[in-house]
Amino acid sequence: MLKSSTMTPASSGRVITNGYSTSPLSKSPTSPTGSKLLLESLASNSHTYTLDSPVSSYSVLGKDYFQSGKEPIYEGANGIVRKATDRTRTLTLIIKRIKQRDQSTQHYKKSVIMEYDTIRACNHKNIVQILDIAVIPDSSDLCLVYPYYPKGDLLDLMCQVRRFKIETSASLKDSVFKQILKGVNYLHSKNIIHRDLKTENCLIDADGVIKIADFGYALNLNDDRFKGYLKENPVEFYCGTASFKAPELFVIEDEINKEEFSFDQYLENIEVMKYVDYWSLGIIYLNIYLMKSPWNNANALDPKNIAFTKYQKYYPENDSQLSLIIKDLNRSSSSFSNNPALALFKNLHYDSREYILGMLNPTPDRRLSPKEVLDSNWLSQVYSPPKDLVNLIKSK
DSSP states (O other): OOBTOOOOOOOSSOOOOOOOOOSOOSSOTTSHHHHHHHHHHHHHTOOOOOTTOOGGGSEEBTTTEEEOSSSOSEEOSSEEEEEEEETTSOOEEEEEEEOOOSSOHHHHHHHHHHHHHHHHTOOOTTBOOOOEEEEOTTOSOEEEEEEOOTTOBHHHHHHHHHHTTOOOOHHHHHHHHHHHHHHHHHHHHTTEEOSOOOGGGEEEOTTSOEEEOOOTTOEETTSTHHHHHHHHOGGGGGOSOGGGOOHHHHHHHHHHHTTOOOHHHHHHTGGGGHHHHHHHHHHHHHHHHHSBOSSSOOOTTOTTOHHHHHHHHTSOSSHHHHHHHHHHHHOTTOOOTTOHHHHGGGGSOHHHHHHHHHHTOSSGGGSOOHHHHHTSTTTTTOOOOTHHHHHHHHTO
16 A cells, blocks of 8 residues: 555456457457457547437447456446456457436536547557446446457556566666656647546556546546536536645635636636646655555645645745745755655655655645656756566566
C-alpha cells in the first residue's frame, strides 16, 4: 500500500481493452502479431453511437462479446471490469460494465457515450484504445470494450516491486513518469482534460508502455455536450480520487454545497480545469519515486489537515523564495519541522525537486504544465527502455 494515500492495490493484470472481430487477417489471430493487427483493425473500424441510436445498432454481450471467467478482475464504485473475448474467440478483451449512479437513463447513456467518444478521439501510444460499446441483455447497463493489458496497472506493479524489494533505478522511474506526461500533454493539446489521473489509471502493455485509462470523468472541451452534463450533475465539477485531487476542487465542492458556486462563470473559463491534471501529475511522481504521498488530501478547508495547510502557508511566492527552499532541501541539516510535507521532497533526487514543487503549486494558474516539465533539463534527456518496467517483476 502507498503511505498516506487512499489508493488500494489492484489485481494483477487488471485493465482496459478493445472490441470484436469480423474481418479475416492474413496472419494468425492467435499469434501476438496477428492479435495486434486484429485489435488495430477493430479500433480503426469502431462504431459511432448517439443518444438516438436504437438498441439494435449496438453490439451485444453474449453475441458479439463473451465474458470469460466468473469472477470480475476489478469492481469499483463506477463499474465492474471483466475479462472477455470476441465472437471468434481469438482475442482477449476487457469489458467494463458502467454502473448507473443517481441519474436518469438518458443522462447515464450520455455519460457512457461521452467517455467512449473522448477515447475514440485520441491516437497516442500512451492513451488506451477503445473498441466498442455493448448492451447487456435484460439490463439497461452498458459496457465499454477495451484491449486487455496483461501487465495490469502501475499501482499494482509498484506494490509488487515494494513487496519483493526490487531495486528500481531513478532513470526508470523518471522514464515511466515521462511517458505519463507525454500522454497528458497530448490530451491537453486535444483539449481533453482527464480529471482522475492516478497510478491506478495507468495501464501497462506487454512492452512496458504506459497507457492512460479510465476516462469516466474526462472532459472533451471540443464537445459542447460537457457543459449541459456538468450542470445536470454538479458533483462532476469536483470529481476525482481524494489523495490526487487539487486543492481548488475542495473549495468548489464547498461552494456548490453552500449554493454559492457560479456555474456559468466557471464554464466560461473551463480550461482552468487543466490545472487539476497538473496537480495530480505531481502526486503521481511522488508515488512512483517514493511510494508515498505528502498528505492524505489537499483540502485546506479541513482544520485537521495540518500537513497540507502548512505546505500551502509556506509555499514560495516567487522564484527567489523557491531558490531558497531548493537550497534548504539540498542541505542535509534541514529538517522542515514546520513543514513536514516539504520534508518529503528531500528524498527526491536533486533534478526533480524544483519541477515537482512547480506542479504542486497551490495556486492553480502558477503550476508547471506537462510540456514545461517535459522540456526541462531534468526530463528532456531521460530515457530507459519501456521493457525494463515489465522485466522488474520477471527478475524477482
